[in-house]
Amino acid sequence: MTMTAPRGSQKGHETAPAPAATTSGLTELREMFTRNLRTSGIYIALVAIVALFALLTNGASLSPGNITNIVLQYSYILILAIGMVIVIIAGHIDLSVGSVVALTGAISAVVVISYGMPWWVGVAAALATGVAIGAWQGFWVAYIGIPAFIVTLAGMLLFRGLTLVVLDNVSLSPFPSEYGMIASGFLNGLLGGYGYDVFTLLIFALAVIGYAVSQYRARQSRLRYNQTVPPFGLFIAKIVVVGLAVMAFAWQLATARGMPIVLILLAVLIMAYSIIMQRSVFGRQIYAIGGNLSAAALSGVKVKAVNFWIFVNMGLLSAVAGIVFSSRTNGAQPGAGNMFELDAIAAAFIGGAAVSGGVGRVVGAVAGGLIMAVMSNGMQLMGIDQSVQSVVKGLVLLLAVAFDIYNKRRVGSN
Template sequence: MESLVKMFRSNIRHYGMFIALILIIALFQILTDGILLKPLNLTNIILQNSYILVLAIGMLLVIITGHIDLSVGSIAAFVGALSAIFMVNMQMPFAVAFILSLLIGAAIGAWQGFWVAYVKIPSFIVTLAGMLLFRGLTMIVLKGQSISPFPGAFQKISSGFMPDFFTGGSLHLSTIVIGILLSVLLIFSELRTRKNQKKYSFEVLPIGLLTAKLAAMIVIINVFTYVLASYEGIPNILIILFILIVIYSFVMNRMVMGRHVYALGGNEKAAKLSGVKTKRVTFWVFVNMGALAALSGLIFAARLNAATPKAGVNFELDAIAACFIGGASASGGIGTVVGAIVGGLVMGVMNNGMSIIGLGIDWQQGIKGLVLLLAVAFDIYNKNKTA
């Protein structure tokens, strides 16, 4: 018990967000009479929040470096509008238009990163200007009208599902198999991590607690994949999200670039004296944010099957809220990719659950605002406690 309490206190951000997500899911599962976790609704939660989760990954890196990006919603709308012109009006091949759109997003990120990193204009001002600029450009490009429909291959990014390579009748057996494989990989990864920690004399969880932790995670993974298998299986967008989570978690935890991002956010002057090229790191973080904002815009356009002038409204607020709720620090230097995803899921489950039980948009906005305020207050409380 002493080890459990010590582990929880030292990882309160990490475990607190998971516990909050589980409690919110349990609450709305009861309030909605079991509708929340039905296969169709669970799939809808993933599809409805996919573009926010993509933005949250990029926004996390921006927040860790101590900056903010208010322009991501407008960039998503602008790139979505350009992709519609490429694919619908100009009949450009889907793959070419997709890559070109991502490059345009990265170029926009480079433009904003230049002003923030090298000219030293505060990111709030630069991205506020970007929000207004690219929202205006979106309206100019679309001339106030929507453009549709997109090619079928492009729509499948948001509406398609992974094919079933087995014949399982009512169940999508490929999804079940993937759940089992993920469980095996999880066990292997945790045991390998434990072995390395013991090798270097780090403190490790007692074997009993590790077994309980693995058992809980395996149950969650397999119940989740079973519910998805009961409908159409794994959505294509979930595969994209999984790949992004794995890549960015690896970069932030195992690569020099990730360490530099954390160092910059923790103390810019100390990082610079340690040899970190702080301007370059800031620049590439904004380039990355631009590319992910473009990807988010493409996902949203594919889901709507149209590019609209009002696309991306409030995306930036949802992405920022997801990061802070997921444990990122308002002062920079702290945060995880998985945490940002969990924060986004907290917002998504709350939106879906409140809609099902019939709460009006006014109440929904107020409750989400309170949750965000409490998350940041919790972060400040922890920081003062450990100071």
């Protein structure tokens, strides 16, 4: 009898906590979905906006030709968004990127069209110009201490004026066909007689496999350190959903003209800068500077050097965008790149970057840029006036920043 009572009491003790365990599991699941609302919400918003415009345009926005056009028409904004989100994470802003796009495109046009040099010499000249511009602005921001807002505002005026001087206030065109391939070329060598490009499907299938493997390895790494991970079923569901979405996108490209060369360039940039920002010392130093400048300096971060290279990088990516844009338009115009800086800034903030710095991701900025691209393209297909499009974009940007501020206050109150 002495053993029965403990057994009975033990049994009662085992069954009693069940509701508490269930409540704890539900709470943990709820926290899992809300913990990364800033980063996951942008992808949900992107899917919702794509679905909305697919309905409003009777599926025209999801046609193979239109999806290809979105990639070609907005690739340079996404390239700028990659650099801009890094600048914003560090607590700065760059208002000059549109003018830098115009100037680097103009330099490339003069070298290739006016002087008759090979197309790659024009590309090299544009890249060198972008790096020099970034070093110029980085010097004033990092070593002289002038706020980036003022330096880049001056740069916006300065480089726009230099563009007019370089082009003598006239447009230059056309580029050689090789130069045009940068933004308008396709890789579709395995198209054959299937009616779709096997090469494009193969590349995207490999990308999905790589994504699945990387996610599984990240999950196993978290488990080894006893960190919280989603249930395995939810993990598999996420991989399947992402894979289906990516392959649906690949199918649309494959049934149009194949893999755009500029999409390969964009993918390489996204992967490279995601690794830099998430896994390198330089990336962690950028987050540290934007999160708490004084603490970063006290911890040994060379703040001036990091800020300098941030702007050098922004100048380089602006030059890449300038090359892509001039290739897309098959020439250089004095008014090229007008308002590009606002599109890039909007993409970064819509993608989850914080106004005060220290927060943001490269992939999020690209998603924010895609939201702007899908909205612009969808409204154009619907025949909506340009003025109304600007109103909608402004409201979306305002709501994105308001959401960021709301999140900060909610976290602070907790």
